[in-house]
Amino acid sequence: MTEPVLVLSGLQKAFGALKVTDGVSLSVAPGELHALIGPNGAGKTTLVHQISGMLRPDTGSIRFRGEDITGLPPEQRAQAGLARTFQITSTIPSLSVLENVALGVQARAAHPLALFRNAARDETLNAPAWAAIEAVGLAERAHVLAGRLSHGEKRALEIAMALTLEPAAILLDEPLAGVGREEGERLIALLQSLKGRYAMLLVEHDMEAVFALADTVSVLVYGRVIASGDPASVRADPAVREAYLGEEG
Amino acid sequence: MSLASTAAAPRRDALAGRRPVVAILLFALLALLPVAVSLGLPSHWLTLVTRAMIFGIAALSLDLILGVGGMVSFGHAAFVGIGAYATGIMITEGQTEALLILPVVLVICALFGAVTGFVSLRTRGVTFIMITLAFGQMVYFLAQALSAYGGDDGLTLYERSTVLGFDLFKNRIGFFYVVLGVLLACYALVSVIVASRFGRVLRAARENATRVSVTGFHVSRIRLVAYVISGMIAGLSGFLLANQTEFVSPAFMSWPRSGELIFMVVLGGVGSLHGAIIGAIAFLVAEDVLSGWTEHWKVIFGPMIVLFVLFTRGGIVGLMRKLGIARHD
Amino acid sequence: MTTGLLIVQILNGLQLGILLFLVAAGLTLVFGVMDFINLAHGVQYMLGAYLAVTFVGLTGSFVLGLVLALAAALVIGLALEFLVFRHLYERDHLDQVLATFGLILLLNQGVKMIWGAAPLSVPVPAFLSGNVALLDGILYPTYRFALIGAGLAVGALLWFVVEKTRAGMLLRAGASNAPMVSALGVDINKLFMIVFAFGTMLAAFAGAMAAPILSVEPGMGDNILILAFVVIVVGGIGSIRGAFVGALIVGLVDTLGRSSMNDLLRLFMSAPSARAAGAALSSMLIYLVMAIVLFVRPEGLLPAKGRA
Numbered sequence: 075m076t077e078p079v080l081v082l083s084g085l086q087k088a089f090g091a092l093k094v095t096d097g098v099s100l101s102v103a104p105g106e107l108h109a110l111i112g113p114n115g116a117g118k119t120t121l122v123h124q125i126s127g128m129l130r131p132d133t134g135s136i137r138f139r140g141e142d143i144t145g146l147p148p149e150q151r152a153q154a155g156l157a158r159t160f161q162i163t164s165t166i167p168s169l170s171v172l173e174n175v176a177l178g179v180q181a182r183a184a185h186p187l188a189l190f191r192n193a194a195r196d197e198t199l200n201a202p203a204w205a206a207i208e209a210v211g212l213a214e215r216a217h218v219l220a221g222r223l224s225h226g227e228k229r230a231l232e233i234a235m236a237l238t239l240e241p242a243a244i245l246l247d248e249p250l251a252g253v254g255r256e257e258g259e260r261l262i263a264l265l266q267s268l269k270g271r272y273a274m275l276l277v278e279h280d281m282e283a284v285f286a287l288a289d290t291v292s293v294l295v296y297g298r299v300i301a302s303g304d305p306a307s308v309r310a311d312p313a314v315r316e317a318y319l320g321e322e323g
Numbered sequence: 324m325s326l327a328s329t330a331a332a333p334r335r336d337a338l339a340g341r342r343p344v345v346a347i348l349l350f351a352l353l354a355l356l357p358v359a360v361s362l363g364l365p366s367h368w369l370t371l372v373t374r375a376m377i378f379g380i381a382a383l384s385l386d387l388i389l390g391v392g393g394m395v396s397f398g399h400a401a402f403v404g405i406g407a408y409a410t411g412i413m414i415t416e417g418q419t420e421a422l423l424i425l426p427v428v429l430v431i432c433a434l435f436g437a438v439t440g441f442v443s444l445r446t447r448g449v450t451f452i453m454i455t456l457a458f459g460q461m462v463y464f465l466a467q468a469l470s471a472y473g474g475d476d477g478l479t480l481y482e483r484s485t486v487l488g489f490d491l492f493k494n495r496i497g498f499f500y501v502v503l504g505v506l507l508a509c510y511a512l513v514s515v516i517v518a519s520r521f522g523r524v525l526r527a528a529r530e531n532a533t534r535v536s537v538t539g540f541h542v543s544r545i546r547l548v549a550y551v552i553s554g555m556i557a558g559l560s561g562f563l564l565a566n567q568t569e570f571v572s573p574a575f576m577s578w579p580r581s582g583e584l585i586f587m588v589v590l591g592g593v594g595s596l597h598g599a600i601i602g603a604i605a606f607l608v609a610e611d612v613l614s615g616w617t618e619h620w621k622v623i624f625g626p627m628i629v630l631f632v633l634f635t636r637g638g639i640v641g642l643m644r645k646l647g648i649a650r651h652d
Numbered sequence: 653m654t655t656g657l658l659i660v661q662i663l664n665g666l667q668l669g670i671l672l673f674l675v676a677a678g679l680t681l682v683f684g685v686m687d688f689i690n691l692a693h694g695v696q697y698m699l700g701a702y703l704a705v706t707f708v709g710l711t712g713s714f715v716l717g718l719v720l721a722l723a724a725a726l727v728i729g730l731a732l733e734f735l736v737f738r739h740l741y742e743r744d745h746l747d748q749v750l751a752t753f754g755l756i757l758l759l760n761q762g763v764k765m766i767w768g769a770a771p772l773s774v775p776v777p778a779f780l781s782g783n784v785a786l787l788d789g790i791l792y793p794t795y796r797f798a799l800i801g802a803g804l805a806v807g808a809l810l811w812f813v814v815e816k817t818r819a820g821m822l823l824r825a826g827a828s829n830a831p832m833v834s835a836l837g838v839d840i841n842k843l844f845m846i847v848f849a850f851g852t853m854l855a856a857f858a859g860a861m862a863a864p865i866l867s868v869e870p871g872m873g874d875n876i877l878i879l880a881f882v883v884i885v886v887g888g889i890g891s892i893r894g895a896f897v898g899a900l901i902v903g904l905v906d907t908l909g910r911s912s913m914n915d916l917l918r919l920f921m922s923a924p925s926a927r928a929a930g931a932a933l934s935s936m937l938i939y940l941v942m943a944i945v946l947f948v949r950p951e952g953l954l955p956a957k958g959r960a
Contacts (some may be wrong), residue, residue, distance in 0.1 A: 126537055152539035164534045166527040177527055180520050181539035187548075193520045237541065395746050442943045445950040448744060452890060454946065457939055460878045464935035472930055578878065582691075582753040587756035589750055621761035628754030632747050633739055643767045 077140065078103045079273040080125070080156075085134035087117075087124060087297075093132065094120045097298035102243060102273045103127045107265075109284045112294035113317070118277045119161055121294070122247045125275070126158045127151045127258060139237055152181065157236035158245035161277075167221030171212055171231055174220050175203040178238030210264055226257025228255040232274040243273040250280045262287065264282045285309065293317070334510045345643065346510065353503055357496045369495055371611055372604065376502045377563045379603035380509050382587040383596055384556035387513050389585065390594030391522065392549045395527030397452050398439070398459025399552075399584050402432050402554040404576025406561020411478045411571035421484040425562060432558030433551050435462075441548035449451075451570060466573040477572025482579050492566050494643055502563055506600065509556055513596055516552070525549050559596040592640030597636050601639050656788035661911045662904065666795050669903025670803030674858035676880040676887070677810060678851025684890020684956055685823060685847050689745055690737070691752040694877025695759040696852050700725050700859025701868045702763055705772045708863075714777035721860045722853055729852030733845060741844065756874070764870045771867035799861050806857065807896060812894050823847065824956070831929040879906075882938055886945045888952025897954055902938050909937040 078101035088097040092116040102108045104269055123129040125136055127148035135144045143151055166174050176199040180186050183199065183245060205212050210230040215223065220231060229249050235245050249265070250258050264285050268274070268286065278284050284291060285305045292302040293314050301311045308314055340479045353376065360369050381403050388394045413424050436640045439458040443451055447480050483492040492498045528535040530544045535543050565571050574580070583606065591602025609627075613620035635642070679693045703724045708717030736755065740748045749879050776795045783791035814820035822838055859873070866872065887894025913934040917926035945953060 128537075130535070147541075148536045149539050149541050152537050158537055160534075164531055166530050166534060168525070168530060169527060174527075177535070178538050179522060180523070183520075185520070186540070187521045187524060187545065189519050189521045190515050192515070192518050193523045194518060196520070199520075234539065235534075258492065308556065337896030350729065389746070439943075442946050445946055446885075449683055449687070450885055450950075451690060452745060452749060453885050454942070455940060457878060457882050457885070461936050461939035465932050468928070468935050498958060548723035579753075579757070582756075582802070585746070585886075586750055586753070591747065593746070619761050619765055621757040622765065623746075625754045625756070625761065626656070628757070629736055630750045631753070632751040633736070 076104055080275065081137040082121075083118055083135050083137070084123070085121070085124060085131045085136070087120060087129065087131050088092060094297050095124065098134070098294070098297070100292050100299060100302060102275050103211075104242075104273050105270045106289045107269050107274045107276060107287055108290045108292065109278060109288035110292050110294055111278065111281070111284055115296075116294040120297075122158065122245050122275075122277060124280060125245055126156065129303050143258075147275055152239060155240060155242040156158055156245070157239040157241035159229070159232040159236055159242070159247055159249055161247040161251060163225070163232055165220040165223075165228055165235070167314060168219060170217050171223070172200065172203055172216045174231060175206050175234050175238055176200060176319040178206075178235045182238070182240055182270055183212060184267045206237045209237060210234040224257065226253045226261060227258075229261055230296055233261075233264065233268075237268075243270060243275065244268075246274060246278075248277055250278060255265055259281070278281065292315060340586030343514070343597065349523070349597055349600065350503075350507055350510075353506075357499055366495075369499055371498050371607060371642060372562075373403075373495075373502050373567060375561050375604040375607040376506045376600070377567060378584070378587065379600035380506050380560035380563070381557045382584055382591070382599040382603040382628075383506075383509055383513055384553040384560070385584050386588045386591075386594065386599040387428075387516070387556075388549050388553045389588055390596075390599070390623060391517050391529065392525045392546055394444075394546060394550065395452050395585070395586065396443075396455040396550075396553075397461075398455035398457070399553075399577065399579050400576045400578070400580035401459040401462040401583075402436065402557035403460060403561040403580070404466060404571075404573070405432055405435055406558030407503060407571040408472070408561075408576050409564040410476075410484065410562045410565040411480055412472055414480050414482055414484065414565075415472065416566055419482050419485045420488070421486045424484055425559070428558045428562050429555050432523075432554045436551040436554030437547070440547045440554075443650075444546050444555055456578055456581070459578055463573050463576045463578070466576065473572070475573065477570055479575070480565065480569045480571070482571065484562075498567065502567075505559065505563065509559070510596060510600065513556070517596070521545065521548070524581065587603060590631065590638050595638075595640040598638055598640035604638060656786055656790040657911075659786055660790060660792060661908055663792060663796065663800070665904035665907035666900070667800050667803075667903070668907055669900040670800050670807075671858050671862055672876070672879055672883050673807060673896050673899035674803060674854050674861075675800070675876055676899055677807075678854040678882040679877075679880050680884045680887070680890055681823065681847050682851050683884065685846050686741055688737070688741055689748045689752070690851075691877065692755040692759065693851065693855055693880070694873030694875075695756050696729060696855040696873070697757065697859040697862075697876055698868075698870070699728060699762065700856030701774075701863040701872065702767055702859075703774075704860035704863040705767070705774050705868055708774050713935070714864075717774075718793035718857075718860050722856055725856030725859075726849060726853055729844070729856075733848050735846065738841070738844070748852045760870050760874075768868075769870060771869040773867060774863040776864045776930070787861060793865075795864060797866070798805060799837055802861060803858075806854070810854075810892060810894075822944075825829065835875065881940070882942050884952075886942055886953060888955030890940055890956035891952070891954050892955070894952055894954035898952070901941065905941055906934075906938050909934040913937075919923065 080102040083099045085095050085098045098121060109119055120129065124131045127146055131144065137143065138154060138156055143154065166177070179199045179202045207216055210233050212227060212230055212234060215227060220228065223231060223242055233249065250261060253261060265287055276288065288305055290302065291308040292299050292307050293308060295317045300317060301308050301314045356372055357369065360366050381399065385396065385399045388396055407430050409428045410424050413427065413446065418424065443454045446454060467475050485491065491501060495604055524535060524540050528545060532542045585605045587602040588599045590605055591598030591600065613623055660883060675693065675697050679690065682688050682690055703721035704717055707720040708714055711720065732755065736751060740751055755949050762772040780798045782794045783796055786792050786795060814823055822843060879902060883895055883898040886901060887898025913930035914926055917930045921929065
């Protein structure tokens with residue numbers, strides 16, 4: 075097997091007496107879609123925050139492409155090729171879809187902060203942005219302000235923004251949450267189309283989607299991974315059925 | 324308002340083709356003012372509008388950080404004051420050459436901006452407002468303590484600056500056009516910056532700093548650069564102000580001046596650069612008219628600000644948009 | 653500087669700190685609980701002083717005048733809350749800053765129209781008029797001691813209310829998480845009004861107490877407002893304990909700085925330049941303290957819990 079892109083070892087994080095992450099170790103291989111499931115309050119989003127650098131773990135390490143990134147700030151992790159989406163969609167409302175995505179392209183460009191060159195007319199930014207917008211099926215909405223998109227479109231936009239970072243891994247924090255059935259199916263198809271090209275860590279509640287998409291499933295309960303493996307064996311695991319699947323039906 | 328209706332979206336950015344109609348109109352009208360004065364408009368207007376344009380430069384620079392970058396600085400008058408004092412002190416010491424004064428003004432303002440910005444930008448929201456206010460007061464008290472240069476009473480200048488030895492600033496109409504030229508140049512510069520890659524990140528960070536940082540940008544460093552640029556432009560307006568009034572005093576940077584600059588920006592319409600200039604002109608004209616009526620003009624002006632905040636949104640440029648005069652963003 | 657002078661300067665610093673605490677306490681509660689930046693808080697301090705001038709003059713009694721001044725300040729504060737402030741709670745900080753700035757212009761000028769531009773004063777009440785002998789036979793006015801004592805008493809009361817009562821618990825909870833408090837079924841608007849009234853009274857009390865020792869003049873609230881900002885930034889937003897510690901630090905540093913900077917600088921420069929540099933440096937001192945605190949702890953020394 076190839077070297078994993080993302081390796082978490084022994085991550086611990088406590089807020090006061092509450093252990094939200096309790097010795098989590100897992101890895102994501104290149105091209106693998108690793109789903110992380112667990113009941114509400116299991117600490118999934120907190121874990122994603124630690125991986126993306128918005129929270130510091132108390133102990134443990136995060137290795138990305140062979141480098142220890144545990145102490146790096148979010149922007150340096152992003153520059154290293156670790157992209158993320160948010161559980162509550164996070165875009166720039168007053169910028170157009172194209173500008174939102176071009177922002178990501180810009181972050182990887184040679185002069186990301188050029189002071190005098192017009193950004194809106196810059197083909198070196200717009201061309202890759204268009205490619206990402208087309209990949210997520212938002213081409214017709216390219217000039218709409220992000221704040222005016224539907225919920226599912228915002229999710230797709232976030233994924234497009236992540237793609238422009240030319241990421242080695244993408245963290246997806248509940249991309250299907252709050253999205254209607256039709257848009258949900260479109261998003262699942264989108265994730266399916268990205269599968270194999272990027273290492274992805276998918277936090278998701280929608281079991282149907284998880285078992286359809288994932289190569290590996292890990293189950294997080296009270297900050298601890300109680301099971302990990304291919305979808306079929308995780309589904310069959312009695313501990314999982316008791317702790318999680320049983321209670322959610 | 325949105326461009327959603329254009330079904331087959333053109334493959335270029337919507338912003339690319341915009342023409343700043345209002346701004347062109349504004350500068351054309353300003354350029355014609357001396358003509359109007361020669362045709363009989365009271366010459367008092369020439370002085371008033373020159374002063375308004377100088378404050379327009381300061382308001383424009385504040386709009387870059389406040390409107391575009393979302394940093395509510397309540398200490399912006401400090402930069403104007405520093406620019407004015409650096410100018411006043413150099414002229415008093417016998418150095419009138421603008422090409423020597425200006426670099427000094429810009430460097431001092433950049434340094435002050437870098438140091439105070441570095442500390443202030445560690446905070447956000449209410450704390451940022453309070454800290455910028457406090458740093459502004461610090462400079463105010465410092466100027467009061469400068470007994471060698473007038474202290475509390477201020478410093479009267481007996482000469483204006485020269486440019487390469489020429490008395491370019493002596494003639495009122497000449498000075499008017501110098502100020503207009505500087506205003507135009509600053510407007511162009513800030514517009515270019517706002518439309519640049521840097522400006523896009525600055526705008527994005529105003530709305531969603533977290534998103535910008537996980538996209539790979541160091542947000543507070545970008546804000547600091549904008550803060551320094553803004554301070555330097557405000558310093559430039561201080562240089563012009565000292566030359567126009569032939570007097571500098573600590574009052575230039577007292578905190579009500581900073582509040583007035585904020586009001587100019589909001590009056591014109593936050594984030595619309597020509598709005599800041601219109602706001603400055605409207606403010607100074609209103610001040611001039613009201614103070615002509617009564618010495619207690621602030622009793623009228625204060626409630627006007629309160630009512631303006633409570634009942635309008637988007638300032639003068641927003642109002643023009645509603646009436647269809649200016650285009651939407 | 654002799655020990656006696658040093659003690660006098662420390663007492664002066666304490667007294668400034670106490671005044672600052674009274675002003676900053678209301679301001680920090682309003683920030684903390686309502687996330688509302690009220691620049692007009694300093695004007696309420698000024699109004700307290702002016703009202704004291706009028707009512708002490710009318711009644712001839714300091715205590716009665718003080719009580720009436722506080723009542724009048726409360727009425728004016730509530731009227732302003734009703735007319736202006738409550739429409740601003742939901743607005744962004746920029747709107748709050750501007751609208752309260754407009755009020756400052758109005759009230760500063762209004763005071764000038766009603767009471768005139770010349771400084772006024774309130775006589776020190778007879779029962780507090782003497783001096784207290786310190787070391788080396790140095791005298792210190794009894795009234796200033798009374799001011800420090802009254803300020804400490806109000807501070808203790810405030811501490812008790814905020815830390816030990818149910819209303820105080822709601823306040824502290826509101827300072828770190830206002831939505832939670834409203835989820836508990838507390839009428840947030842009422843809570844805001846009470847907090848606001850409370851802050852107004854504290855500021856007016858500080859102004860009225862300062863009236864016998866400082867000159868009462870238009871704009872007197874502006875400087876104290878800025879100092880109160882520094883206090884809050886140093887102490888941490890929303891924290892009464894932070895405001896207390898911050899106020900004492902600012903009061904002492906400012907007073908001692910102004911009195912000793914000359915002597916300190918004269919050790920290594922000539923007298924005139926020491927005087928000039930001393931004046932400049934000492935006026936900047938508290939801002940330098942603020943910058944250092946912010947650099948080390950951007951959230952302030954004693955931030956309200958759950959807010960850091």
